[in-house]
Amino acid sequence: MPEKFYLCLVLHLALAQLLVPADGEAVQVDSKNVRDIIQSNELVLLLFYSNTCRFSVQMLPIFDAAADQLRSLIVDSGQVSLGKVDCLKEMQMEIDFDIGKYPTVKIVRHTYVSSKEYRGKRSTEALIQFVFNELRNPIEQFDSMHELNGLVGQKYMVIGFFERKQHAEYEIYRKAASNMKEHCQFHVNFAETHLLNKLTFRRELNHTDSHSEYSGNMSNFTEVLSWFREKCVPTVRVLTFENAEELSEEGKPFVILFHHKDDRISPKEFEKVIHADLMDELDNVIFLTADAKLFAHPVFHLNKTDADLPFIAIDSFVHMFLFPNYKDLHKPSKLKQFVRRLHTGELHWAHHFDEGNEQSTTASAEESEIVITMAPESKFKELLPSKSRYTFAKDEL
Ligand SMILES: *[C@@H]1O[C@H](CO)[C@@H](O)[C@H](O)[C@H]1NC(C)=O
Ligand SMILES: *[C@@H]1O[C@H](CO)[C@@H](O)[C@H](O)[C@H]1NC(C)=O
Ligand SMILES: *[C@@H]1O[C@H](CO)[C@@H](O)[C@H](O)[C@H]1NC(C)=O
Ligand SMILES: *[C@@H]1O[C@H](CO)[C@@H](O)[C@H](O)[C@H]1NC(C)=O
Numbered sequence: 001m002p003e004k005f006y007l008c009l010v011l012h013l014a015l016a017q018l019l020v021p022a023d024g025e026a027v028q029v030d031s032k033n034v035r036d037i038i039q040s041n042e043l044v045l046l047l048f049y050s051n052t053c054r055f056s057v058q059m060l061p062i063f064d065a066a067a068d069q070l071r072s073l074i075v076d077s078g079q080v081s082l083g084k085v086d087c088l089k090e091m092q093m094e095i096d097f098d099i100g101k102y103p104t105v106k107i108v109r110h111t112y113v114s115s116k117e118y119r120g121k122r123s124t125e126a127l128i129q130f131v132f133n134e135l136r137n138p139i140e141q142f143d144s145m146h147e148l149n150g151l152v153g154q155k156y157m158v159i160g161f162f163e164r165k166q167h168a169e170y171e172i173y174r175k176a177a178s179n180m181k182e183h184c185q186f187h188v189n190f191a192e193t194h195l196l197n198k199l200t201f202r203r204e205l206n207h208t209d210s211h212s213e214y215s216g217n218m219s220n221f222t223e224v225l226s227w228f229r230e231k232c233v234p235t236v237r238v239l240t241f242e243n244a245e246e247l248s249e250e251g252k253p254f255v256i257l258f259h260h261k262d263d264r265i266s267p268k269e270f271e272k273v274i275h276a277d278l279m280d281e282l283d284n285v286i287f288l289t290a291d292a293k294l295f296a297h298p299v300f301h302l303n304k305t306d307a308d309l310p311f312i313a314i315d316s317f318v319h320m321f322l323f324p325n326y327k328d329l330h331k332p333s334k335l336k337q338f339v340r341r342l343h344t345g346e347l348h349w350a351h352h353f354d355e356g357n358e359q360s361t362t363a364s365a366e367e368s369e370i371v372i373t374m375a376p377e378s379k380f381k382e383l384l385p386s387k388s389r390y391t392f393a394k395d396e397l
Contacts, residue, residue, distance in 0.1 A: 026067035029083035044108040047084040053102040066127035110175045138181040139188045156232050157202045160188045161195035169197050169218040176225040184232035201231045236271045239290040253285045258292040259310035266310040277336045298379040319375040
């Protein structure tokens with residue numbers, strides 16, 4: 001799940017006034033006030049810290065100063081709140097928010113905790129800038145259908161048609177869009193009056209679902225947001241150095257296609273097979289494509305060279321497993337079997353069994369064709385968060 005729903009129904013208490021913190025500091029958040037703070041603000045940044053961690057101690061005054069300045073810069077209540085959570089006291093919150101390291105700054109938009117953390121610079125200015133960027137309406141307006149056809153984007157697109165900005169349905173659109181802005185581009189038109197209260201989705205690529213229209217309830221935020229999530233989050237993502245650590249924080253094994261950067265065919269084949277056979281694995285693993293040149297390290301680690309591209313491997317964060325033969329991608333459900341065996345522990349098992357006896361990796365007759373001949377240690381586990389490691393704004397260390 002890209003983002004998880006943290007709160008269900010809470011009474012609409014106007015508690016904001018009761019939550020005014022000590023002068024010049026972020027709000028001290030605990031299990032008692034967290035719901036109210038999240039419910040009464042569009043955006044909440046939560047700093048999870050521990051006084052025993054030197055980096056947390058450095059971060060606290062910076063975060064407090066940002067909270068203080070934002071209070072005078074953004075006077076509208078209900079827009080933003082910066083809160084800090086003392087992890088030595090709030091063990092349950094640490095679990096609820098899935099905190100793996102200190103300090104961590106979680107982003108909560110419209111009550112949904114983002115799977116992404118704040119990863120910007122550790123400075124008051126950068127935090128304030130981040131908040132302003134977050135609060136900006138991510139929906140871009142276009143005035144004619146002609147202009148719409150000229151819009152090209154890198155991301156998937158959602159296009160809305162509304163009567164005017166002050167509409168309740170447009171407000172729902174804006175909120176849901178702000179939660180999904182990393183994944184989709186959002187556009188709106190207020191002029192085509194025959195197309196009112198309509199949301200459509202487009203993909204640039206020639207997919208079967210390249211156009212679709214939202215048929216749910218436009219007044220239901222949860223429903224609109226889950227439609228965006230279904231449409232906008234790509235099945236297969238591109239692995240980069242920038243997103244690798246963040247992806248690893250989702251805690252799921254990577255199924256990676258390593259390919260030559262000019263090879264555009266194998267990523268399409270890979271995606272096609274996943275769409276046909278492996279959609280039910282989306283909650284269990286992350287499907288990725290990686291430029292083999294960028295990720296030369298794991299490629300080398302798997303005893304592969306450029307001549308072996310493309311190939312597929314799973315990184316379970318314990319071992320790496322090689323899909324034995326790329327061409328088997330085209331055999332019905334071969335890749336599915338390979339991924340399944342990861343969950344049943346058989347890949348792991350086969351590997352250890354293999355250490356003793358080269359020949360005896362066979363399981364059932366049906367699966368015997370997937371023989372794991374090598375399973376070197378994970379190359380990506382170094383990315384996993386650890387409590388002793390400081391991963392926040394790494395580049396500054
Ligand atoms: C999509 O399909 C059209 C016609 O079938 C083709 O002309 C176009 O190049 C395709 N676009 C992409 C990005 O593959
Ligand atoms: C649509 O959703 C809103 C808010 O969630 C709800 O009040 C309304 O009854 C729903 N309408 C329909 C037709 O289900
Ligand atoms: C909104 O939609 C969700 C999912 O379809 C549903 O569970 C929820 O009850 C709806 N909320 C309201 C207020 O209608
Ligand atoms: C690495 O690959 C080469 C060539 O494919 C092969 O001869 C060698 O046995 C492999 N080494 C291991 C450890 O699998």
